[in-house]
Amino acid sequence: MTPGPVEADPRVLRALSMPILGQFDPEFTALMNRIMSMLRELFQTSNQWAYPVDGTSRSGIEAVLGSLIEPGDKVLIPIYGRFGYLLYEIAERCGAKITVMEQEWGTVFEPAEIIAAIRQHRPALVAMVHGETSTGRMQPMEGIGAACREADALLVIDAVATLGGVPVRTDEWQVDAVIGGTQKCLSVPSGMAPVTYNDRAERKLNARKRVERGLWAEPGQSAASPAASLPARIQSNYLDLSQLQDYWSPARLNHHTEMTSMLYGLHEGLRLALNExxxxxxxxxxxxxxxxxxxxxxxxxxxxxxxxxxxxxxxxxxxxxxxxxxxxxxxxxxxxxxxxxxxxxxxxxxxxxxxxxxxxxxxxxxxxxxxxxxxxxxxxxxxxxxxxxxxxxxxxxxxxxxx
Structure with a gap:
C-alpha cells in the first residue's frame, strides 16, 4: 500500500503470460488499435494520439518534454513537491530557459497564481504535476489550460499518480499533453507510460522532424536536402514522439521492438478499468x-x-x-x-x-x-x-x- 508500485491485478498477471505474437501480426496490431481507443476513454479525450511509451513513467515524461522543448524555449514549472523538481531537471537537460514557481510542501497553487505567471512570463510550455505523491496533494487545473491557449503556450501535466484513480479531464482542462503510469491506479506492473497529446503538440513535433541524409529521407524529399534551417532535432531516437506516433499510426513504420507482453497487461488493465x-x-x-x-x-x-x-x-x-x-x-x-x-x-x-x-x-x-x-x-x-x-x-x- 505504497503510492506506487502497487499490487498488480491477478487478471493482469495472467494476461502477461499469454503467448507472444509478432509485432506486425494483424491480431497484435488490432490490439494496439484497441489500446489507443481505450486510452482515449481513460484520458477523457478525443485526441488522435493516445498510446504507451515503452519504459517506466519517467520515460513518458522524458519523451513528452524532450520532444516538445527546444533548446532556448521558455518553460514555466510550478513546483509543490519532489516530482516538480524532476520536471525541472528534465526540462533543463532539454536546454529550456526555466522559470520556477515554488509552493510550500503540503499545499498547492491557486490556479490564479499560475495564470498570472503565464501572462507575465509568456512561456512556450508550462509543465506541472497533477497529483504529487511526495506530499499527497492534487493541483486544481481550472482555467490554466485556457490561459495557456491565450499565451500560445503548451500545457503538459504529469498525471502518473492520478490516471485511473481520479478524473483526468484532458480536453475539458485544455491540456496539450498528459503523461500517465501503469504501476499506480491501473495496477499493471511498471514498464509503460501511457501518453496523449493533441494537434497543437503534434504541430510542434512535426516542425522538429529532421529529414536525414541517405536512407532516411522521406518520400518526395531529397536525401541530400539541407537540414540547417530546421528546428533543433529531438535528441532521443527511442523517446522521439514524432517517430513513435508513426509506429502507432496505420502505416506501422518500424521504430522499435514492441513490449508485447506489457501491452497484453496494459490492455487487460484498461479493460478492467473501463468495465468498472x-x-x-x-x-x-x-x-x-x-x-x-x-x-x-x-x-x-x-x-x-x-x-x-x-x-x-x-x-x-x-x-x-x-x-x-x-x-x-x-x-x-x-x-x-x-x-x-x-x-x-x-x-x-x-x-x-x-x-x-x-x-x-x-x-x-x-x-x-x-x-x-x-x-x-x-x-x-x-x-x-x-x-x-x-x-x-x-x-x-x-x-x-x-x-
Whole structure:
C-alpha cells in the first residue's frame, strides 16, 4: 500500500503470460488499435494520439518534454513537491530557459497564481504535476489550460499518480499533453507510460522532424536536402514522439521492438478499468480513502497537509513523536506483509505515505492496515484508543452501504 508500485491485478498477471505474437501480426496490431481507443476513454479525450511509451513513467515524461522543448524555449514549472523538481531537471537537460514557481510542501497553487505567471512570463510550455505523491496533494487545473491557449503556450501535466484513480479531464482542462503510469491506479506492473497529446503538440513535433541524409529521407524529399534551417532535432531516437506516433499510426513504420507482453497487461488493465466504469472507479477510490482517513483519525493520528487539496489516492500521516518511523514500517512489512512508504527531502522521517490505488484500493486492505498499524504503534509504546481505528473505518463502509 505504497503510492506506487502497487499490487498488480491477478487478471493482469495472467494476461502477461499469454503467448507472444509478432509485432506486425494483424491480431497484435488490432490490439494496439484497441489500446489507443481505450486510452482515449481513460484520458477523457478525443485526441488522435493516445498510446504507451515503452519504459517506466519517467520515460513518458522524458519523451513528452524532450520532444516538445527546444533548446532556448521558455518553460514555466510550478513546483509543490519532489516530482516538480524532476520536471525541472528534465526540462533543463532539454536546454529550456526555466522559470520556477515554488509552493510550500503540503499545499498547492491557486490556479490564479499560475495564470498570472503565464501572462507575465509568456512561456512556450508550462509543465506541472497533477497529483504529487511526495506530499499527497492534487493541483486544481481550472482555467490554466485556457490561459495557456491565450499565451500560445503548451500545457503538459504529469498525471502518473492520478490516471485511473481520479478524473483526468484532458480536453475539458485544455491540456496539450498528459503523461500517465501503469504501476499506480491501473495496477499493471511498471514498464509503460501511457501518453496523449493533441494537434497543437503534434504541430510542434512535426516542425522538429529532421529529414536525414541517405536512407532516411522521406518520400518526395531529397536525401541530400539541407537540414540547417530546421528546428533543433529531438535528441532521443527511442523517446522521439514524432517517430513513435508513426509506429502507432496505420502505416506501422518500424521504430522499435514492441513490449508485447506489457501491452497484453496494459490492455487487460484498461479493460478492467473501463468495465468498472470511470465514475464508479473514482467513487471506489474516494470511499476507501474516506475509510482509511477515518480510521487513522480514530487511532489519534494526524494527517499531513492541507485537506482541501488532498490527493484521494495517497494519504500522508504525521509520524507520532517518539515513534521510529522506519522501524514501524519494517514491522508492518515483516509481521503483517504490508508495505507503506516514507517520503523525500524535508518530509523524510516525518510522514508515512499510504497508497489506496487500483487493485490495492479495497476494503480488506484498509482494515488490515489499520489493525496492523495499531498493533505496531502499541508495541512501540505509543498510546492510542485500541480498536477505534477499525471501528471508525467500518462506520464509513456501513454508511456507504446504507446509501
Amino acid at each position: 466504469g470511470l465514475e464508479s472507479r473514482f467513487a471506489r477510490h474516494r470511499l476507501h480513502e474516506a475509510a482509511l482517513t477515518a480510521g487513522l483519525r480514530g487511532m489519534g493520528l494526524s494527517l499531513y497537509g492541507d485537506p482541501s487539496c488532498k490527493l484521494p489516492v495517497v494519504t500522508c500521516v504525521s509520524i507520532p513523536d517518539g515513534v521510529d518511523g522506519e522501524k514501524a514500517r519494517s514491522q508492518l512489512l515483516d509481521d503483517f506483509g504490508i508495505e507503506i512508504a516514507s517520503s523525500f527531502g524535508p518530509l523524510k522521517g516525518t510522514i508515512w505515505r499510504i497508497g489506496t490505488m487500483g487493485y490495492s484500493c479495497r476494503k480488506t486492505n484498509v482494515l488490515h492496515l489499520l489493525g496492523a498499524l495499531e498493533a505496531v504503534l502499541l508495541r512501540s509504546g505509543h498510546p492510542l484508543p485500541a480498536g477505534e481505528a477499525v471501528q471508525a473505518a467500518l462506520q464509513v463502509y456501513d454508511a456507504a452501504a446504507a446509501d
